[in-house]
Amino acid sequence: MTANQPGSSVPTSSQGSAATSRQASTRSTADHPARTGGTRRRHWPSLRINRSVLPTLAALLIFITMLAFGQFRYGRILQFNTLSNLLINNAQLIILAVALTFVIITGGIDLSVGAVVALCSVAGVLATQAGLPAPLAIGLMIALGLACGSLSGTLVQVFGVQPFIATLALMFLARGLASMLSTVPERLPEGSGLLALGQPIKLIDGPKVNDLTISPGVIIALAIVAVAYFLLHRTRFGRTIYAIGGSETSAELMGLPVARTKWLIYASSGTLSGIAAVVFTARLGIAQNITGLGWELDAIAATVIGGTLLTGGAGYVLGSVIGSLVLGLMIVLITRDGSVPPEMTTIITGGILLAFVVLQRAVVRQRR
Amino acid sequence: MKSSASPPDHPGSTSGPGTTPTKPGAVTGWLKRLFRLPWAGAIAAIIVLLAIDLMADSSYLAVSYNSSTGHLVGNLIDIMRAAAPVLMIATGMTLVIATAGIDLSVGSVMAAAGAVSMEFLSNNQNAASASAALSALALALALGTVLGLANGLLVTAVGLQPFISTLVMMLAARGLAKVITGGQNARATSEPFRFIANGYVLGLPVVFLIALVIAASVALVCRRTALGMMIEAVGLNPRAARLAGLRSRGLILTTYVVSGLLAAIAGVFATASVMVVDVSNTGYLMEMDAILAVVIGGTSLAGGKFSLGGAAAGALLIATLDKTVLFLGVPASATPAFKAAVIIALCLLQSQRARSWLASIKASRRSRADQTEAVAA
Secondary structure, eight states: OOOOOOOOOOOOOOOOOOOHHHHHHHHHHHHHHHHHSHHHHHHHHHHOGGGHHHHHHHHHHHHHHHHHHHHHOOOOOHHHHHHHHHHTHHHHHHHHHHHHHHHHTOOOOOOTHHHHHHHHHHHHHHHHHOOOOHHHHHHHHHHHHHHHHHHHHHHHHHHOOHHHHHHHHHHHHHHHHHHOSSOOOOOOOOHHHHHTTOOOEEEEETTOOOOEOHHHHHHHHHHHHHHHHHHHHHHHHHHHHHHHHHHHHHHTTTTTHHHHHHHHHHHHHHHHHHHHHHHHHHHHHEETTTTTTHHHHHHHHHHTTTTOOSSSSOHHHHHHHHHHHHHHHHHHHHHHHHOOGGGHHHHHHHHHHHHHHHHHHHHHHHHH | OOOHHSOOOOEEEEEEESSSSSSSSSHHHHHHHHHHSTTTHHHHOOOOHHHHHHOTTTTOOOOEEETTEEESSSSSHHHHHHHHHHHHHHHHHHHHHHOOOTTTTTHHHHHHHHHHHHHHHHTTTTTTTTHHHHHHHHHHHHHHHHOOOOOOHHHIIOOHHHHHHHHHHHHHHHHHHHHHHTOOOOOOHHHHHHHHHHHHTEEEEEEHHHHHHHHHHHHHHHHHHSHHHHHHHHHHHHHHHHTTTHHHHHHHHHHHHHHHHHHHHHHHHHHHHEEOOOOOTTTTTTTHHHHHHHHHTOOOTTOOOOHHHHHHHHHHHHHHHHHHHHTTTTGGGGHHHHHHHHHHHHHHHSHHHHHHHHHHHHHHHHHHHHHHHHHHH
């Protein structure tokens, strides 16, 4: 609820020009206790006091328990190819979860991510079929995502529409536009440069198929996580996000650029959905207007499992990554088990989300 | 509470009764009041759409009497039949939105309710009997009520945001529909069940009559008792409502249960007309139709004010729009995007900023009129 992140002193200078903010952010990074090394003791107590890390740690524990349980019960979990597939198959979910982490920390929501992915992938595949070279197609997909994100950002920020209504309307719009483009599965043409993005890269050649592989999609996802981590935890922009989530009015009174930050967050959420569409389409080679149905719930669940409060103000990018992996691993385990019908997965995801929300509520109540 | 004292007026209208000029005749005053009704815009849009149809085909509005079956046939009758499911979910959605909530699960609840009735009938030995059809109906309604109750409990007892709980239900209920039918589309034959959607009473489609009766009774219960006012009070300020002695939780819970029940009825309507449930397409994006109908009817998405008549007009408009699009040969896949664009436009019109713009425009025009009057005097 409150933005009591480690060292969450809100910048006091109120000049908001880009140049000064960049300057200030680099300065604050340099001054950070962890970087200077000498004052490590100051870093530890803040971690111990900060109880908002607890849910994230719980998620990590659950992930490890699930890994151990899967290995014990079904076998062949703790090995290179299962773990690489976990990353490769969930790269797009990780990207969406990062996008939603930012949005949810400000106390908002973006319900349009799944639909925007559908719109971007269908548009990208159709453009490639029409002969557009891969880099331009990728640019088109990301630009479409940015356009969707800017639209929802404008609705939320300029017109003051509630975030869930604005993004819900956008979800309908993006789905509608996607089905306007095509209602059948569209295939990427053979040899398209987009497909190369989905090709696995062998890192360690294990016995038989047991290789440690990685795909460009995974690299993109991890790069996004790294950038997001830096932005959220090491810059003024990130502090502003936490401040907005803690109390938007207070953030405004402190002279923080609330309007600009909120708009940027929705715009970046749309852009990241576009990137997720690129990663997903490159891996599958198929796009359809019903692609990404329910992904908004998966991304919200991943974020919440990772310890981000649905009410805003607290959360971690890395937690959301763990949350995505928990969901991905859950699907692997369900497939391995075979006794649960695959139709049940959405029900189970919903159930897990509810359980975590209730758990968070208990933690928050205790903290008060 | 001040909105409940005045008749349901349009959110955009800021001019009170004092500004109404007395000079023009009673007819224009009456017209003015008509235009201020929440559903005036929807009715006007329906008329425009029908006029377009009429231009494309001069016999579009003709309703003929089929003497061999005793049914009225014609495009208007088709529109009535198509409007029935939308009318049901829009009615439920209006109540939920009035409490400042939202129910995203209506489309999936439709699918789940349809699935349970189809699956029951297809496994029933004497599916043709009226009792089997009634039990299928009862099962569907019970499931809808349970799902609505689950939504309501998540919102009131667990305290989850409405859009999250109903988003979970939106995906879970569709999953449930797939679990019920085993992932397949279920079909069944049952003449009594089919009658619900395709039968005629007094020449009119029975499905429309049922929907109309249900919507009217919900409206009567809300507006002839204090219930509607209580729901609006909860939507305006839950805390103030509680301090005023209202049981906010119970009221909110009731609206979600009603919404689930009405969605189940809509699901029965939708499946009974074709006697097959398509688990991934029945009710798909129907929550958008419901929200669109509600917004067109002048209900604010921020809650605290609602108009069931407006929602009904909105539902009729959506049915007319769907039929017109089909009739004119516009690809049907274009309608969802168009509907979404309308929702976004109406959201913008309802937003604080747009309203203050409109108010300032109105104020400047009025002051100019006052000036000219003063000059004339």
